[in-house]
Amino acid sequence: xxxxxxxxxxxxxxxxxxxxxxxxxxxxxxxxxxxxxxxxxxxxxxxxxxxxxxxxxxxxxxxxxxxxxxxxxxxxxxxxxxxxxxxxxxxxxxxxxxxxxxxxxxxxxxxxxxxxxxxxxxxxxxxxxxxxxxxxxxxxxxxxxxxxxxxxxxxxxxxxxxxxxxxxxxxxxxxxxxxxxxxxxxxxxxxxxxxxxxxxxxxxxxxxxxxxxxxxxxxxxxxxxxxxxxxxxxxxxxxxxxxxxxxxxxxxxxxxxxxxxxxxxxxxxxxxxxxxxxxxxxxxxxxxxxxxxxxxxxxxxxxxxxxxxxxxxxxxxxxxxxxxxxxxxxxxxxxxxxxxxxxxxxxxxxxxxxxxxxxxxxxxxxxxx
Amino acid sequence: xxxxxxxxxxxxxxxxxxxxxxxxxxxxxxxxxxxxxxxxxxxxxxxxxxxxxxxxxxxxxxxxxxxxxxxxxxxxxxxxxxxxxxxxxxxxxxxxxxxxxxxxxxxxxxxxxxxxxxxxxxxxxxxxxxxxxxxxxxxxxxxxxxxxxxxxxxxxxxxxxxxxxxxxxxxxxxxxxxxxxxxxxxxxxxxxxxxxxxxxxxxxxxxxxxxxxxxxxxxxxxxxxxxxx
Numbered sequence: 236x237x238x239x240x241x242x243x244x245x246x247x248x249x250x251x252x253x254x255x256x257x258x259x260x261x262x263x264x265x266x267x268x269x270x271x272x273x274x275x276x277x278x279x280x281x282x283x284x285x286x287x288x289x290x291x292x293x294x295x296x297x298x299x300x301x302x303x304x305x306x307x308x309x310x311x312x313x314x315x316x317x318x319x320x321x322x323x324x325x326x327x328x329x330x331x332x333x334x335x336x337x338x339x340x341x342x343x344x345x346x347x348x349x350x351x352x353x354x355x356x357x358x359x360x361x362x363x364x365x366x367x368x369x370x371x372x373x374x375x376x377x378x379x380x381x382x383x384x385x386x387x388x389x390x391x392x393x394x395x396x397x398x399x400x401x402x403x404x405x406x407x408x409x410x411x412x413x414x415x416x417x418x419x420x421x422x423x424x425x426x427x428x429x430x431x432x433x434x435x436x437x438x439x440x441x442x443x444x445x446x447x448x449x450x451x452x453x454x455x456x457x458x459x460x461x462x463x464x465x466x467x468x469x470x471x472x473x474x475x476x477x478x479x480x481x482x483x484x485x486x487x488x489x490x491x492x493x494x495x496x497x498x499x500x501x502x503x504x505x506x507x508x509x510x511x512x513x514x515x516x517x518x519x520x521x522x523x524x525x526x527x528x529x530x531x532x533x534x535x536x537x538x539x540x541x542x543x544x545x546x547x548x549x550x551x552x553x554x555x556x557x558x559x560x561x562x563x564x565x566x567x568x569x570x571x572x573x574x575x576x577x578x579x580x581x582x583x584x585x586x587x588x589x590x591x592x593x594x595x596x597x598x599x600x601x602x603x604x
Numbered sequence: 605x606x607x608x609x610x611x612x613x614x615x616x617x618x619x620x621x622x623x624x625x626x627x628x629x630x631x632x633x634x635x636x637x638x639x640x641x642x643x644x645x646x647x648x649x650x651x652x653x654x655x656x657x658x659x660x661x662x663x664x665x666x667x668x669x670x671x672x673x674x675x676x677x678x679x680x681x682x683x684x685x686x687x688x689x690x691x692x693x694x695x696x697x698x699x700x701x702x703x704x705x706x707x708x709x710x711x712x713x714x715x716x717x718x719x720x721x722x723x724x725x726x727x728x729x730x731x732x733x734x735x736x737x738x739x740x741x742x743x744x745x746x747x748x749x750x751x752x753x754x755x756x757x758x759x760x761x762x763x764x765x766x767x768x769x770x771x772x773x774x775x776x777x778x779x780x781x782x783x784x785x786x787x788x789x790x791x792x793x794x795x796x797x798x799x800x801x802x803x804x805x806x807x808x809x810x811x812x813x814x815x816x817x818x819x820x821x822x823x824x825x826x827x828x829x830x831x832x833x
Contacts, residue, residue, distance in 0.1 A: 286730050310733035311742075317734035323727050327749040336745075337735025386735050 239297050241266075241390055241422050247289035249278045254289070254446040260390075260422040260439065262297075267433045267454075268426045270443035276426045279443075280394050283424065284317050285310040296390050296422075316383030318393040322375035324367035330378050331363040337386030348384040356418065357381045357411055373404035377411060384419075391423040397432060412436055434474055434514060434596050459554055459565035461544040466552055466567055471517040474596055475564050479505040488533075495556065495563015496536040500593050514596040517552060517567035523587045524578055534590040538566060540582050543575070551575050555588055566590075610794070610802040612781060620786040623698070624766040627705040628713075631762045632755065634706070635713040639758075640747075642714070643721035654718075658711045668708060669775025676700045676776060696778040701786075704772045709765045713758035720754020721747065757821060764817045768810070 239262035247254050256279050260266035268276045281287035283294055285301065285308060294302040301308040316337075324333050334353070343350055354360055357377040367375060376396055383391060396412075397405045409432070416423070416436055425436060433440060433454070440457045442450040450463055458465045458473050465471060475498075477491035482504040489502035491511060498513060505511065527535060539561025542554040551570045557563030566588055570580075580586070610616075638657070642650050660668055673695055676682030682694035682703070694700035728750055732742035748755070770788040777784035779793065787806060794803035 284734060286733070310730070311736050311738055315734060317731075319727070319731065323731045325728065325731070325746060325750075327752075336732075337737070382735065 241283070241294075241296050241424065243279070243283050243294040244292060245279060245282050245289040245294075246291040249275050249446060252446045254278060256443065256446070256448055257451075258283070258424070258441055258448070259451070260424050262422055263420045264438035265416055265423045265425050265436050266439040266441060267437035268424060268441050268443060269430075269433055269437075270428065270449075272428055274443045275446045276428075276443055277394055280392050280424060280426050283390075284315055284392055285313050286317075314387070314389040316386055316388030316391045318376070318379050318383050318391075318396045320395045321399045322367075322372070322379040324370075324375055324378055324382075326367055328367075329363070330359065330365050330367065330370070333367065333378055334359070334363075334382050334385055337382060339387060343385075346387050348387060350385065353381045353384050356384075356414060371404065372400045373407045376400065376404075376408055380411070380415065384415075389421055391419065391421060393423065393425045395426050395428070398427070398429070409435060430470075434472070435512070455565060459567055461542055461552055461554055466517070466554070467544075467546050469518075471552065471567050471569065472514050473517075473565055473567055475513040475515060477511045477513045479507050479509045479511060481507065493557065493564050495538075495558030498536075498590070498593050499533045500595065502595055512596045514594045515566055515590055516592075517569040519591040519593075520555075520566055520568035521589045521591070522553065522555075522568055522570065522574075522578070522580065523589060524580070524584075526587060527589060530589070532589045532591060534593065536566075536588045536590065538563075538586055538588045540580060540584045540586060541565070543580070543582055545572065549573070553580075555586070557588075559585060561585075609805065610790075610799075612785075612790075613806075615782055616785055616787055616790050619698075619782070619784075620767055623701055623705060623786060624763045626702055627709060627766045628759050628763045630702070630706055631709060631713045632759060635710060635758065635762075636717055636748075636755065639714050639717035640721055640743075642718045654714075657714055660708045661711050665708070665769065665771025666775060669704070669772040672700075672704045672707065672772065672776045676703065695776050696780060696784060698783055701773060701777045701784055704776045705766045705769060708769055708772050709762045712765045713762040716754045716757040716761065717751065720751035720757075723754075724750050753824065756824060760817060760821055760824075764814065767813070 241258065241260040243258045245254060245256050254275050256275065258268065258279060268279065270276055278287060282289055282292060288307060292302050300306065301313055325336065328336065334350070338350070339346065354363070357380055359378060359381055362370060362374060362378065367378070370378065380396070397408060400408065413435065427433060437454050440452065440454045441448055442457065442463065450457055450460070454474055457463055460466060475493045477493045477498065479489065480492045480497070481490040482488070483490065484504065487501055488499045489505060491498050491500070491513065493513065500513070536557055537559050538555040538557050539559070540553055541556045541561055543551050546552045549572050551572055553568040553570055555561070555566040555568060557566060568588060642654050674680050676694040678693045682700060683692060686692060686694050694703065724747065728746050729742050732746045737745065768788060770792065773784065773786055773789050774792070777789070779785050779789040787810065791803050791806045794806070
């Protein structure tokens, strides 16, 4: 049990249903705890922080055991950062003193997160001397994020940090979270019920349903698993890890490599070798058995049909593996049953996937503060 | 004009202010942890304790004074306490008056402080804990500052209430000039002796004082609630 990362198991009751949750978060990257409201996500997060306690529980970060049968480390002894749903800044302290409340006393030289860096990372410079009372919801949440990081955590826990914000404030804060994601190399557990946040931020996904874990694994695996609700949903999509390869300034197209294929998408130039996240929606992917003739579709990729499931009386969801052998990244394609049969498609068959549009789900584009 | 004032007025006012100040300071120290426990403990017994603390609000001051007199007297714990420095009793002493005032004014301090701690909720303390603050540090750096308007209200109420107490003082203090004679009992004396003019001056002063206290409380309340984020 000394593998790096977070390992937590909790058994108990919340309200009128039992909770049996096993959560593992790798040593770096964002693990999204996803599920409908009231399924126990927040309870699990609070138990990890030690704010809640289940008698039958185990919680360890790497070799450090925080809870087992014989011990329970109180919250203030756990090296965590916690961002609550509402920012919960201390109303009697200025932004600066809020930020420094959890920071180690004395010099912060050598600390993982420096004061100046955090102020810069979340654009807090102009807010420092203000009172939390005079901040907008988005600004407060940025301060709360900075405050959590300055306490030099080894594990960052976030409980729906965007859900109390309106759409504009959400859009304002997401780039900061993406920036955070790019900067930190510690495990992050992020509770949310918003699929958009999962798509933009998560690397790993834990799907919860009424007190139990329905599925857990890397985001790409879960999104393309036809047995799970994600792939069967109307707006089913996969997220692809892409690396910037080149930019065509004449047409304004960015060329990106993914495992088993290459995409072109309208976007400003990027640094070659940089990672981006591409979103490909199942309904934007159509299939052809032969190389299509001249077409307005830019992205036509070779792929192999790995799996197909009927999702209704008239439709199918098809899982594709990119590349001739189908060994690359997964794509989803939504087809009518009629197309499936008239084309004579079958599992294992090589096809051409025509992708009508791809979107950059995670921009490097963070407005410099 | 000054010559028209009662001769011992200065001493009476000084003693009254001394009593109220000492009582208020001790009450803040005693009532704050009690209010904290009442606001946050899951114990089933806390409402019993709260009711006990609130008794002076409904009990006739003479009843309270009667029991205090017994407790402070030579046969009670107060007498034993007085024995430590060679005294025989705490009744009819300034120290006895302080003890009586503390018990009498306790609910007026405990209630607003308890409300302030309760209104704050768990969240600020949870936040402090996630920022490595020990419960002790969280109490001093987060809970107390956030609850400070409640503490101020409690202090003002406790102070004003101590100045206004009469029945208990009369029972355990004996109205001894220079030692236990305070404003409220002095008024009673003047009326007894048909010194209406002196009684009028003191009573009028008390009305002005009480008005100032209530106005200050209302303004304080307004400032605090108006500034909530």
